[in-house]
Structure formats: C-alpha cells, structure tokens
Amino acid sequence: MLEARLSQTLLLKKIVDALKEIIAQGTLDCSDNGLELQSMDNSHVSLVALSLASDCFEKFHCDRNVSLGLDLKSLGKVLKCANSDDAVTIKAVDRPEKITLSFESDGKERTADYELKLLNLDQDHMEIPKKDYTCYIQLPSSEFARICRDMSMFDESLTIACSSKGIRFSAKGDLGTANIQLNAGTAMDVSIEVQEPVTQSFAGRYLNTFTKATPLADRVKLYLSEERPLLVEYPIEDYGHIRYYLAPKVNEPDF
Numbered sequence: 001m002l003e004a005r006l007s008q009t010l011l012l013k014k015i016v017d018a019l020k021e022i023i024a025q026g027t028l029d030c031s032d033n034g035l036e037l038q039s040m041d042n043s044h045v046s047l048v049a050l051s052l053a054s055d056c057f058e059k060f061h062c063d064r065n066v067s068l069g070l071d072l073k074s075l076g077k078v079l080k081c082a083n084s085d086d087a088v089t090i091k092a093v094d095r096p097e098k099i100t101l102s103f104e105s106d107g108k109e110r111t112a113d114y115e116l117k118l119l120n121l122d123q124d125h126m127e128i129p130k131k132d133y134t135c136y137i138q139l140p141s142s143e144f145a146r147i148c149r150d151m152s153m154f155d156e157s158l159t160i161a162c163s164s165k166g167i168r169f170s171a172k173g174d175l176g177t178a179n180i181q182l183n184a185g186t187a188m189d190v191s192i193e194v195q196e197p198v199t200q201s202f203a204g205r206y207l208n209t210f211t212k213a214t215p216l217a218d219r220v221k222l223y224l225s226e227e228r229p230l231l232v233e234y235p236i237e238d239y240g241h242i243r244y245y246l247a248p249k250v251n252e253p254d255f
Contacts, residue, residue, distance in 0.1 A: 002030050002066055002092040005059040009103065010084035011236075013076075015050065018213035018234070018242055020072035022048050022206075027121050028068040030092075034060070034240065046206050047229075047245040049128070056239035058087070068092060068099060069119035078114050128245070133223035133231065134196040135162035139182065140189060141220040141234065145211035147180055151204055154178045157249055158204040162224055163197040171204070189219075198224045200248040207232075210244045 006012055019026065019037070026039040034053040040046065054060040082088060082103040089102040096118055103112045147169050151158045155173035162168075166183035167190075184192040213234040214220075223231035229245040236242065 001061070001063055001094060002068075003059065003061045003089065004030075004035070004054075004057045005087060005089040006056075007058045007087050008084065009079060009082040009086045009088040011056075012088055013079045013082075013084065014213075014215045015052075015236070015242070016072055016076045016079060018216060019048060019050065020076050021209045021212050022046060022244070024073060025069065025071055025119055025121055028070055029065070030062050030068065031065045032062050045203065045247050047128075049243045049245075050240070051243075052236060052240040056236070059089075064094060066092060066094065066096065068096065069121040070099075070116075071119055074116060078116055081112065081114065131225070131228070133225045133228070134194070135167075135198045135222075135224040136191075136193040137162060137167050137182075137222040137224075138191040138219055139222075141211070141214045141217050143182075143188065144220045144222075145214045148204065148207045148211050150180070151178055152208055156204055157201045158207055159199065159201045160222075160224065160230070161197070161199040162192070162194055164194050167192060167222075196226070198226055200224060200226070200230065202230055202246050202248055206244075206246050210246075213242050213244075216242065 022041050023039045026037045029036045032054065034056070037050040039048060078101055083105065086103040086105055091100040098115045098117050101114045101116065148158065151169055151171040154171040154175050154177065157171065159170045160167065166181055169180045171178045182188065182190050184190050210232050216236055217234040221233040229247050232244040234242045
C-alpha cells in the first residue's frame with residue numbers, strides 16, 4: 001500500500017505542470033525510497049525523468065513496490081480542484097486500479113476526496129548511461145527561460161556553444177539573427193565548467209517546454225557533450241529533480 005502526504009499541493013501541481021507538456025502519460029514507480037517516473041515523448045526525441053525522495057513528504061509509507069499508470073493531464077485537472085496551500089494525500093492499494101487524492105485545507109475546515117482511474121501502460125524503464133559531460137553550466141532558471149523564449153522568435157532551432165570563454169545561445173532565421181553570450185561571474189550568478197568546447201543545435205520548442213519547470217527551482221543545470229543528448233536538470237530542493245534529455249538536431253543518438 002502507498003500513502004504519501006504533502007503539506008502543500010502546490011509542489012505536486014508544479015511537478016505535474018512540468019511533466020504534462022512533454023508526456024501525456026507516465027508510470028509512477030513507488031518504493032520505500034520515494035517516487036520515480038521516466039518516459040519519452042511520442043517522437044522519441046526527448047526523455048523526462050522525475051525523482052522524488054520519501055523525505056520530501058510529511059508522511060510516506062510504501063510497504064511494497066507499486067507502479068501507477070497516470071494520465072498526467074487528468075491528474076492536472078484533479079489538482080486544480082485544490083487550493084495551493086491544501087495538504088494532499090495520495091493513496092493506492094496493492095495492484096491498484098485507481099488512486100485516491102485527498103485534499104485538506106490548512107485549518108481542516110474542508111476536505112475533498114477524488115479517485116482517478118489508472119492506466120495499464122507498457123513502458124520499459126530505460127537505463128541512461130552514466131557518463132561524464134564535457135561542459136557544465138549552471139544559471140538562474142528564469143534567465144534560461146527568457147533566453148529560450150527570446151530565441152524562439154528567430155528560429156525553430158537554438159544553438160548552444162560552450163567554451164572556456166563562456167556560453168553562447170544563438171538562432172538565425174527569416175527575421176534575422178540573435179546571439180546571447182553569458183560569461184561566468186557573480187553578477188548573474190552563472191557557473192561554467194568546460195573540459196572540451198561543445199556546439200550543438202536543439203529544437204527550440206522542446207527547450208521552451210522544459211522551462212515549464214522554472215517554478216520548481218531558482219537555478220537550472222545544463223550538461224553538454226558532443227554527440228550526446230543535452231541534459232537539463234531542475235533540482236527539487238534537496239529532495240530530487242526533474243531531468244530532461246534532448247537529442248541534438250544533427251546525428252541524433254538513441255537513448
């Protein structure tokens with residue numbers, strides 16, 4: 001049986017909002033360590049991975065591993081029924097056909113229970129190779145969202161070039177060209193570590209969708225290597241993360 005309680009629904013709302021624009025459905029794997037979800041988008045260009053430790057919850061009990069097939073858009077609709085400061089409890093029995101979400105107001109004056117049918121999803125959990133990246137960038141998540149938004153006005157592709165001089169985002173299209181250069185420093189709080197220079201182009205619409213996770217974290221981490229998918233990571237405090245993997249537009253590798 002699974003029983004997980006968050007003191008505020010807002011965190012769960014942010015997580016679902018960050019997932020549902022990339023994947024419509026996903027399998028939430030629950031264990032005594034916490035919750036994990038991994039799925040690819042329909043075009044198999046992007047992969048999203050969520051990890052949330054049991055310590056994130058006010059109360060967490062999972063006496064045996066259970067997998068929950070979720071329609072994320074439906075889950076998002078149910079979460080809209082709750083106030084952001086309501087506590088939420090997620091319950092599921094062994095071999096469940098549904099989950100129960102219980103919302104409770106701060107003063108316990110109002111409680112609401114909703115049942116959501118589960119899906120029978122045939123999704124394999126992929127092992128992502130743990131290899132070192134040659135470029136690592138950390139910057140404010142709001143700045144990354146702004147860059148992705150501004151670049152999308154010029155072209156569908158966004159090129160990221162990382163070197164010891166800094167990181168450059170560029171786009172070129174019918175409207176013209178756009179270049180944004182960020183250098184390591186304290187003014188914007190940008191960190192850059194480079195072992196080898198990297199230049200790759202990515203689909204801007206995916207990067208813009210990744211920035212739906214901006215409310216989860218003040219800072220975002222980017223990892224790049226030649227001929228490898230870009231990794232965009234949003235930490236969820238000290239409890240976990242959402243990671244997005246995006247294949248480059250040229251020589252797209254398989255995950």
